[in-house]
Amino acid sequence: MRAMLDALPCGVVALDAAGAVLDANARALAMLEMALPPGVDFAVALAEHFGFDDVPLPRDLEAGREVRAGEATLWLQAGAPLPGAGAVIAVTDVTPFARSLDERATSLRFLLHDLRSPLNSISALTQLDASDPEAFERCGGMQRITQLARYVLSLGEQFIFSSVTEHLQARDFRRFDLRATLRQMISQLEVTAVYCGVALHLWLPDNAPVWVNGMRNFVARAIQNVIDNAVRASPRGEAVTVSLRHDGGFVEVLVDDHAGGLPGLPEDERLTDFEKFGKKSATGFGLGLKLAVQIVAVHGGTLYAELNGRGGTLFVLRLPCLNPAAAPSLSTSLVDADRALRANRAV
Structure with missing residues (x-):
């Protein structure tokens, strides 16, 4: 029996029909940090060693019981009996869990x-x-x-x-069409925009899919947070424009508003650290941006903001794109077109 127990990958204590110890492998003894000589009542020995107020009943061990041995957390559970034994107690280190x-x-x-x-x-x-x-x-x-x-x-x-x-793996990512996601999201945000008296514009030049690898719901929430903040911060009668553009192997979602610009954002500089806005506890404005930054970062992208020169802020959510060459017509966004038009008028 000792050879059989030692060959097992976990700690094991074999009991007879009356609950007395028949044998225990070295792993079980090391994890429990106690001696278990043959013939000792396992439940009583367990209660004395760990200071239980009660002696574990057979049904307790069948359902499983947690014990603390030093810095370790162990899980004891009775399993199927081995040949010649009344019951087998598996001892597992579950400290990480x-x-x-x-x-x-x-x-x-x-x-x-x-x-x-x-x-x-x-x-x-x-x-x-x-x-x-x-x-x-x-x-x-x-x-x-x-x-x-x-x-x-x-x-x-x-x-x-x-x-x-905490447990996100690359295998959890799925391919989705960012363009379709953006269109669906805008339709949901239009109610908020109407309530705030702000026009919400979406500029998509064609129907070509824009494929992104990731968790669609999270990416959608990051974009929604940025758009929602822009709409709610904008004065009534102003507009928020949302568009897409490709930049090399990335696709960018641009959210352009006329809300006065982020406080403390200098001219000709990009803001990538929104931590200070997360301290605004009354509106959720900062938390929304902070969450958006975290979501985009998990997907291998970035979020930054810059003054747009028209009394507002341009937010850019930049994500890796699976088909960067498939939609070259997206290389220019409505924001870029507006800038070019203003530049030509100035000349």
Whole structure:
């Protein structure tokens, strides 16, 4: 039996029908950090060594039980019996999984803490609306509730994205048509644009697919965050223009607004670090840009912003393209055409 147990890839303790130890391999003894002489009651020895308040019952071990041995987290579970044994206990080191769960639980606690304040504010505003509509309007009214709701949504999106990217592999990427995705997204954002009194223009010169490799939903969300921010920041009566262009092996989504320009963005410079905007806790504006930067980076691209010379900002989301030569007509965007037209008029 000892030779059989030692040949197994995990820690194993063999018990007789009464639950007494028949034998244990070296891996099990090393992981449990305890002696298990033949004949000792395994459940009792386990309870004494790890300080359990109760002695594990057979059904506990059949369902599995977690124990901490020093810095390690072990999982004990009764499996199918070996020949000549009453039960076999598999001992597995699950420390990496336990740490991941602990980190996730900690992240959830932080998320819940961050969500509590805006959710409480939304609740208070709704109650104020019912009891004192004038005070409700003085506190920002529905616009304030919308801002808080967007902030809550941004926090949730950030958590989901961080959770997914921890285990993201290249095999999880799929080819999708960025052009079709962009058209679908614009139709969904038109309601927001109408509500804000901002014209939303999409310029696509033809129907040629623009293939990108990645996670479509995440890429769409990154672009949507940038467009949504541009629309909401623009004064009523202005326009936001969205277009595509190719640049070598990349495709660029351009979002051009007239919202006054990002604060602190110098002339003739590109902004690639949006970290400081992530500290704007009231609107979700910074979190949306920060999330967009992270999503684009995971896909091998970049996001930058520059002043467009017309009282606004040009955001450029740059992604690797699978068919850069397939659509040469996209090399010029509406933004570039507008710049060229203005230059010719000036001459």
